[in-house]
Amino acid sequence: MSAPRVLVLDDEADLRELLEITLLKMGLDVDSAATLREARALFDERDYALVLTDMRLPDGLGLELVREIGASGKGTPVAVITAYGSAENAVVALKAGAFDYIAKPVALDALRVMVRAALKQSESAAAGDGAAPDSRMIGSSPAMAALRAQIARLARSMAPISITGESGSGKELAAREIHAQSSRAAKPFIAVNCGAIPETLMEAEFFGYRKGAFTGASDERDGFFQAANGGTLMLDEVADLPLAMQVKLLRAIQERRVRKIGATVEEPVDVRIISATHQDLARCVETGKFRQDLFYRLNVIELGLPPLRERLDDLAPLVSGILQRLAGAGQATLGAGVLDALRAYSFPGNVRELENVLERALAFANDGVIEVGDLSLKAARPIEPARAELAPPAVAPPVAAAPVAPAAPVSPIAPTVSALPGVGPAELPGNLPEYLEQVERDIIGRALQQTQFNRTQAASMLGISVRQLRYQMQKLDISAPDD
Numbered sequence: 172m173s174a175p176r177v178l179v180l181d182d183e184a185d186l187r188e189l190l191e192i193t194l195l196k197m198g199l200d201v202d203s204a205a206t207l208r209e210a211r212a213l214f215d216e217r218d219y220a221l222v223l224t225d226m227r228l229p230d231g232l233g234l235e236l237v238r239e240i241g242a243s244g245k246g247t248p249v250a251v252i253t254a255y256g257s258a259e260n261a262v263v264a265l266k267a268g269a270f271d272y273i274a275k276p277v278a279l280d281a282l283r284v285m286v287r288a289a290l291k292q293s294e295s296a297a298a299g300d301g302a303a304p305d306s307r308m309i310g311s312s313p314a315m316a317a318l319r320a321q322i323a324r325l326a327r328s329m330a331p332i333s334i335t336g337e338s339g340s341g342k343e344l345a346a347r348e349i350h351a352q353s354s355r356a357a358k359p360f361i362a363v364n365c366g367a368i369p370e371t372l373m374e375a376e377f378f379g380y381r382k383g384a385f386t387g388a389s390d391e392r393d394g395f396f397q398a399a400n401g402g403t404l405m406l407d408e409v410a411d412l413p414l415a416m417q418v419k420l421l422r423a424i425q426e427r428r429v430r431k432i433g434a435t436v437e438e439p440v441d442v443r444i445i446s447a448t449h450q451d452l453a454r455c456v457e458t459g460k461f462r463q464d465l466f467y468r469l470n471v472i473e474l475g476l477p478p479l480r481e482r483l484d485d486l487a488p489l490v491s492g493i494l495q496r497l498a499g500a501g502q503a504t505l506g507a508g509v510l511d512a513l514r515a516y517s518f519p520g521n522v523r524e525l526e527n528v529l530e531r532a533l534a535f536a537n538d539g540v541i542e543v544g545d546l547s548l549k550a551a552r553p554i555e556p557a558r559a560e561l562a563p564p565a566v567a568p569p570v571a572a573a574p575v576a577p578a579a580p581v582s583p584i585a586p587t588v589s590a591l592p593g594v595g596p597a598e599l600p601g602n603l604p605e606y607l608e609q610v611e612r613d614i615i616g617r618a619l620q621q622t623q624f625n626r627t628q629a630a631s632m633l634g635i636s637v638r639q640l641r642y643q644m645q646k647l648d649i650s651a652p653d654d
């Protein structure tokens with residue numbers, strides 16, 4: 172089998188020679204050109220596994236070649252060589268469809284890493300990989316079809332991608348798809364929630380540390396960058412990164428090198444960066460919360476995920492896919508009106524909320540048949556003024572939850588039903604889940620007391636099914652005298 176062939180286009184004879192020698196030493200065949208015209212003629216004649224081109228050429232810009240090769244349909248990856256410090260050119264080339272870029276002066280170890288990644292990309296394209304991997308992404312609405320096409324295209328490059336979309340709309344799933352369809356699929360996909368790492372630990376978590384670098388560093392440890400080497404690093408909730416860490420991250424992304432805490436030398440890393448946020452990153456730049464240079468680096472290609480309420484055509488296949496995953500094939504069905512009730516709901520928590528709604532509904536469903544009453548959709552049920560104080564906490568969020576507290580003192584009906592902790596209108600509960608549980612326990616307790624523990628009546632007062640009430644009582648450990 173012949174070696175993969177690379178086309179090098181550069182008008183600087185010295186650099187061209189250096190590139191040729193490096194590529195030949197890697198066991199590759201090389202053709203060289205000094206002008207766009209020569210390169211076009213070679214490209215028309217032969218199939219290349221990679222084209223490596225300088226940006227400025229005597230008869231035009233390397234960018235033209237990037238576009239022409241993209242339009243040729245051959246799927247050949249093109250990498251551009253950019254002048255030192257010209258981040259703008261790199262971004263323009265990536266946006267135009269370049270596979271990757273390398274800055275002058277060309278660091279040979281970085282060049283080899285990039286060439287190997289490009290060759291892998293060519294190989295998998297030739298083998299037809301990536302066309303239809305096992306996808307968990309459900310939906311064929313026009314918005315989803317466009318998203319899939321974009322994902323397939325983005326999987327073929329190294330360009331940093333910034334994914335935006337509401338919470339639960341599938342940002343991480345989209346990032347995983349891009350990774351799975353890329354030539355990096357065999358290497359790790361690491362997702363990091365930037366908002367969840369304490370600031371003091373961030374550098375160690377991202378870049379790793381050497382043994383003895385600080386008190387408690389008893390062993391050498393890799394960071395996220397080393398762990399994702401060869402693969403993809405997803406920076407989730409990237410807007411939450413503190414400014415000091417943004418500087419370090421920018422450097423790592425630009426240089427493609429990281430230094431462990433306590434190390435004297437940097438190590439090269441080959442990581443594709445995908446970032447995600449549900450915040451408006453451009454707005455964060457305006458308010459000084461996010462560095463413009465990092466924004467510019469991360470935001471090369473933007474991928475927007477539509478909220479579920481804007482692609483209701485996907486609701487039915489999503490419901491059946493999720494139910495199949497939760498209950499097994501053919502084990503759960505929908506009663507009359509369920510799909511319509513779901514359609515009428517706004518799903519502020521998007522697909523994740525749909526998963527939660529269905530999981531809870533399944534627990535209440537009789538013989539696997541989910542009825543409208545099992546759904547307990549929050550916003551779908553109007554809050555009647557008389558019942559407003561019984562509205563579930565999620566409708567009256569915690570900050571406004573104070574009015575939920577009973578006007579009259581609660582008489583304990585069972586040992587497990589306790590009075591609410593005093594949270595005044597201006598205060599916030601110290602532990603939200605505990606507070607909400609107590610609100611729920613208190614309301615169920617009062618309903619049971621008012622109905623002399625008639626569960627059917629209590630459930631009806633609260634607008635939930637008896638099965639649901641039983642479930643909540645069990646969960647909250649509420650006992651009645653007849654239990």
Ligand SMILES: Nc1ncnc2c1ncn2[C@@H]1O[C@H](COP(=O)(O)OP(=O)(O)OP(=O)(O)O)[C@@H](O)[C@H]1O
Nearest residue numbers: 307308309310337338339340341342343344522523
């Ligand atoms: N199109 C889809 N098909 C099937 N499942 C989906 C789809 N979109 C999202 N999901 C599922 O919904 C859940 C939430 O998705 P994901 O974690 O990717 O959302 P996210 O936008 O990253 O959320 P967050 O903003 O909270 O981090 C996951 O379980 C995911 O598998």
